Amino acid sequence: MSLIRFSNVGKSYDTQSGRRVPALRGFELELKRGEFFCLLGPSGCGKTTILSLLAGFEAPTTGEILLDGEPISGTSRDRGVVFQGDNSLYSWLTALENIEFGLRLRRLPRKIYRPKAMEYLRLVGLDGQQDKYPAELSGGMKQRIQVARALANQPKILLMDEPFGALDAQTRATMQRELRQIWRATEASIFFITHDIDEAITLGSRVGIMSAGPGGTLQQVIEIEMGDERSRSDLTYVDYYARIERAVGHEVNRAGKRIQEPV
Amino acid sequence: MSTFAVTTIHVKTTWAFRLASGILPYLVSFSALFIAWHLASIYLVKSILFPPPIEVFVKAWELLRSGDLEIDMLASLQRIFLGFFLGSALGIPIGLTIGSFASVRRLVEPWTEFLRFIPATALITIAVIWFGIGEEGKVFLIVYTTIFIVILNTAAGVASIHKNMTRAALALGATRWQMYTLVALPATVPFILTGMRLAMANSFTTIVAAEMISAPHGLGVMLWNGRLFMLVDDIFVSLLTLGLLGFAADRLFRMGIYRFAHRYGPVT
């Protein structure tokens, strides 16, 4: 049985001007246990919307999402979330206290959650930074805390919304490598949103491409059959890139045309 | 050896320097105030109704020596702090609840929005009718003047919490109560403290009016008696003491915030 199953999932929002706009339409997808799924799509196509529905922050307007065969209703700690940007970190807690936040919510004794949080702090390479507050950390470090905070809770699946979007190319490459290692080491399932083709091929075991929004849907899923060593100069890599670029380019063009069209 | 000595001297000078540079601006600005006051009362107004600062200081010293000033100060401070802390203790949870639950906001907001426009001074008669002329009425007025500012600031603080902060806690498995105590409350601390500082200033303003209700002691009592018996010096001593106490209380509050609530990122 698949870990997660979206069937005909749609979501509409009521805008402030009183109109009802579709953000997502007829989304169908099955996520396998332990896979690293990358969702790729042009801006505004509904990627964050899917994450909100999957995390349980919002309810779908149509269709349903099943987790282990049970429909998702509301949030739960079996779906850990890494948010876009760093607004979700608790500014009054140190790096370590942020990481152990989820464990504390479970009322575990300190002598259990402290060492465990330290373990995840080390896992994301933040050794020695445990007593710093988020404001004292760089963008990359803050994203590492978010990852560690979500992982420490040992969720069934980790949902990540463009987590490395705001990082420089070098830091991003490092973080990508480490995330692959963590995924290998923890055997976690990961649902990873990005708008970067290179990132999707580097990380994913499958890449889903969405059609242009608003009201986008899943257009195509491509299996990435490459090992852990993924080099940009690899012929297979170049091949995947071309294929995905074609699919995405087509969608970006459509989105662009739509914007240029006079209303 | 020598390195050690040099380091010690260095530390000492910076410490003394920091103390001096911290106090110096206050010394300068207070001296300027008293000089201006002195000049105004000697050359400008020239009336026994506007005594120069020296005269007021002498009077204050007399009242201190006799112990009267201390009794009045303590009486007022006790009312202020009782009302201020009671008002804050009630206002913070109310503000948090209003900010956290839209339904509560809709229910309670009309009350707070209506009452906060009625000044505490306008409620003196009500306070007397309800609580009599004892301490309760006076403390009630201070509570009243504190609570709405604290509620308003706290609720605004909750409203300003970023959506992702709340969502992160939910995804980590937080219960309603945990959201309230572990996210809403700490995230709102800077707003609460700002509200409390404003409320403290209000309390010092309101105490004078509150002590219009017959009271044996208090800085307000000193003021009203001064008016009754034309003791201009007493009036000025009372004003000066109120200002200085308010100033000191605010400084202490800010120091306390800096010392104990630093991690919450307060605005001091």
Ligand SMILES: Nc1ncnc2c1ncn2[C@@H]1O[C@H](COP(=O)(O)OP(=O)(O)OP(=O)(O)O)[C@@H](O)[C@H]1O
């Ligand atoms: N709360 C909301 N109210 C109204 N419309 C919304 C809301 N959230 C999203 N939308 C609309 O839904 C569509 C999809 O938004 P979404 O945030 O899911 O896009 P996205 O794919 O994550 O884009 P990006 O890559 O830029 O982050 C957009 O057209 C957006 O304007």
Ligand SMILES: [Mg+2]
């Ligand atoms: Mg998005």
